[in-house]
Amino acid sequence: MAEDYDYDLFTIGAGSGGVRASRVAAAHGAKVAIAEEFRVGGTCVIRGCVPKKMLVYGAHFAEDLKDAQNFGWSTQNATFDWITLRDNVLKDVDRLEGAYTDTLENHDVTIFHERAEITGAHEITLAGGKVVTAKYILVATGARPQIPDVEGAEHAITSNDAFHLDKIPEKIIIAGGGYIANEFAGIFNEFGSKVCLVNRGDQLLRSYDEALRERLLLISMKKGIDFKFDTVFEYIRKTDDGRFKVKLSTCDEEVVDQVMFATGRKPNTEGLGLEKVGVELGEKGEIKVDRFSKTTVDHIYAVGDVTDRVQLTPVAIREGQAFADSVFGGHDPVAVDHSCIPSAVFSHPPIAAVGMTEGEAKNKLGSVKVYQSDFRPMKNVLAGRDERSLFKMICDGDSGKIVGIHMIAPDAAEMMQAAAIAVKAGLTKADFDATTAIHPTMAEELVLMR
Template identity: 60%
Template sequence: MNYDFDLFVIGAGSGGVRASRIAASHGARVAVAEEYRVGGTCVIRGCVPKKLLVYGSHFAEDLADARRFGWDTNGATFDWPTLRDNVAAEVDRLEGLYGQTLGNNKVEIFLQRATVAAPNLVRLADGREISAKHILIATGAWPAVPAIPGAEYGITSNEVFHLEKLPKRAVIAGAGYIANEFAGIFHELGVEVTLVTRGDKMLRSYDQEIVEKLVGISRGKGIDVRFDFKCPAVRKQADGSLLIESGNGDDVETDLLLFAIGRVPKTKDLGLEAVGVALDGDGAVIVDAHNATNVPSIHAVGDVTNRVQLTPVAIREGHAFADRVFGNNPRTIDYSAIPTAVFSNPPIAGVGLTEEEARATLSDVKVYKSDFRAMKNVLAGRNERALYKMIVDGATDKVIGLHLIGPDSAEILQAAAIAVKAGLTKQDFDDTVALHPSMAEELVLMK
């Protein structure tokens, strides 16, 4: 059968763009449909603009610390519209580059919504139907909003980058990386922040000793962190402010409510169920190790599968899919020892097993720690301390986990994650000469 395209990708985010480019490089005729903006969540309204806001917010502490280093910073002021608009301009630039990449690889772009009409047929929003030998679902995920009265008064991470002005007070509901990152951003920009969660823990997938350190530092900076906050309803008051009910009488008044309670796979009304594609209870596309669904012509990568919601993972999945289907190079992704980070203030980063996970699965676990103040913090008069943890399998001496909180943790962990992935031992770390003076040297000095 002659198809219009060899591959039709629904969603031009990180995974979809990589799959399109690699498939085209293998000679496939490729098209992509994107209903919003090319680049997806990460580039348009996720990790890229958020990290730029993190950089911008950090100048508050940097300017304060600079005085101890001889700099006169009197009169320094902050202007939210300048940061907001410059970040938006950078997003525009990156969107253009993503579109250019697709164009350079002769990928046809349809800037409209597309749905699956049949196993080999896509229907565009304008009514056109396009056939394809393979269809790839790469629509990502969408911020969850709780089903409570007054939820419509809150915003999500989709809208937070476009605020007309910063609020005086903000309540952030959530316990994950988005909630903790925006708590740090808003606080440093002068907003009175309350961070609330329904449960009794933050960042459950991270080493809990590291997380407890973050919570303590956050509270020390002035962020009001509240656990067991059920939030049964939100009420708008006469003056326009919001009253966030806690469920226990400890209600909070605020000017802004940001929901950061998780992200759900974006499969609603895509037509997948109608053509027989299996979805799980959360709406995620069920795929095998090769990103294939139960319908042979339909595949999925990235957050829409709800396996690991990380941009680098989506990129690797998209690349592996294209290599397998169009490049005669079948391979799978190794999901073990994926390094992750939370760009909170201070940031945390981790790779491998946490102490809790290691003790639950191994009989002999050794834990090494370094609790210290960064040299810059010492001279700045800042009492904030860093904590590095190394988790070791006592039977083999292999380092099976590294977990950090402190300045530049993510930058330090990326290289250290290679050692964990490679199965190096504690002795290998000990045999490595320290790079002094640096924070990273603590990784090879732990006793």
């Protein structure tokens, strides 16, 4: 396409968004190159949602094996080996990295396994010194864990390191109140760690509906997780035996085996040469883009977590697809709709949601109707597990249009994917009421709420 440049598109970052954009652009006929300084696949595949979900599956067996006894199964001699799970997860990460690499190579995308920096208009310099040019540049470098300014912070791990531990810590303090903190609190707790979750604020998962947050807190406490709110770290100091002395603002000093920070993520924009070529950054270092993912420089675009719009893998993929279709697809520009995005927290049990919370709906719409189902799943009844699920449906009070669905229940995320389609399509409570239930299932509560 671009005879005056080495490439039509040069992508910096081979994560989910960058890979999708590069593959689709190449399929449209563009000559594409991509640079990745670490491993092809990015955060999600290598050190994020994919390996984490495998740990979640592994952790669930702890409860499943206990519950199985009331279903007639003998599981008294069951044992858990962390190294086996860890190594199997890392092996599958290797497989996925190979699959992502194959996808790029099968579309004739040139892969540079090194860092890249924008050094001029349409110019990229690779770490090895090679200089190339491109008509368009896409930045898809993602984000990384934010480390708080605390004495001894270098002794703590982040979610990046959790997949490589040599053993499960007997006692761990996790800092944070978001989805990563709650997910790893559940994982380590099920693996037998004594877990304390420390949050500088007064609530968990602030973007989720209050009723779900309260239910997760109650269940997590019953499972043995300790919570400390309005609390900050004063210091972390390593002991002679390799453990850590931790002083929290609301507690006496204690000794733990591990400290983990899950306190947000910071866009990876340092050292890319963005400011030198006129790309505007936000207060958090995020790349500012328009609705078509274009930066303040016409030929430079950005997608995914580096823009800090919505830090979710499927969003990065949709942004990458829209960019490639818009620039190389030969039709009108495509913008991603960032409203009504479903999400999940793979806690124990998981939370899933789409649309507005009850509080948001009341503030925006005024008149709302709230329907809910608070029940004990059939499996929990027979297992003797006193753990209740909660579904909430938020509707416009005048039209009956569903503006939000929220649930905490086993397999909540699996149910939410289909429910999110209905909310996105603008269906009403009456549409759900007119749908016959599948019995017996948890999902039938979606069409039975009163």
